[in-house]
Amino acid sequence: MSRSEVLNHFARFVSMVALATLLAPAGALAADAAAGKAAYTTNCVSCHGETGKGDGPVGQILQPPPRDFSLGDFKIDADEDGTAGTDADLKAVISKGAAAFGGNQMMAAWGSVLSDEDVDNVVAYIRTLKQ
Ligand code: HEC
Numbered sequence: 194m195s196r197s198e199v200l201n202h203f204a205r206f207v208s209m210v211a212l213a214t215l216l217a218p219a220g221a222l223a224a225d226a227a228a229g230k231a232a233y234t235t236n237c238v239s240c241h242g243e244t245g246k247g248d249g250p251v252g253q254i255l256q257p258p259p260r261d262f263s264l265g266d267f268k269i270d271a272d273e274d275g276t277a278g279t280d281a282d283l284k285a286v287i288s289k290g291a292a293a294f295g296g297n298q299m300m301a302a303w304g305s306v307l308s309d310e311d312v313d314n315v316v317a318y319i320r321t322l323k324q
Contacts, residue, residue: 229318232311236303245322255299265323269294283316 233241240252245262252259260267267278271285271294286294288309290302307315 224313224317226314226317226321228311229314229316232307232315233318236306237315240299245319257297259300262319262322263324265320269296280313280316283319284312287312287315 239249240255240259241247241262242249242252242259247259247261249259265278267282269282269286269291270277271282271289272279274281276282286296286300287307288302288304290296290298291300292298293302303312
């Protein structure tokens with residue numbers, strides 16, 4: 194490849210990156226369910242289970258049982274806007290723990306373990322578990 198060809202390729206690459214940046218949604222990057230799966234597998238699977246049914250090894254012995262994500266039916270209206278289970282509600286429960294909103298303390302606060310972005314990603318992943 195000649196020098197000008199290399200430069201040409203480079204210029205095309207740079208303009209593609211610029212285009213991708215322009216096309217990216219404004220504001221926060223979209224949540225990444227694949228990254229969320231990794232965080233879920235590390236931190237949540239023991240209770241909520243592989244498929245989210247609340248049947249992980251620890252989850253099986255808990256009372257109340259962990260929420261069954263395959264139903265997509267949530268209980269806590271953390272921001273008290275009249276609708277339980279919005280992204281904002283799930284984020285708050287995961288970050289601050291269910292007990293902060295009248296739920297069970299077995300659903301601990303993960304805000305010191307997971308970054309804000311991790312929590313967004315894990316919420317995106319939980320949404321994929323609904324059957
Ligand atoms: C030690 C077991 C345990 C672990 C680990 C755990 N949970 Fe939970 N989780 C629970 C239990 C129990 C409940 C039900 C709480 C209740 O009914 O008050 C629950 C409820 C929830 C809810 C339901 C909120 C609603 O409005 O219905 C969400 C969302 C949730 N957990 C997410 C997570 C995420 C994400 C993780 C990992 C970062 C996680 N949990 C880790 C036990 C656990």
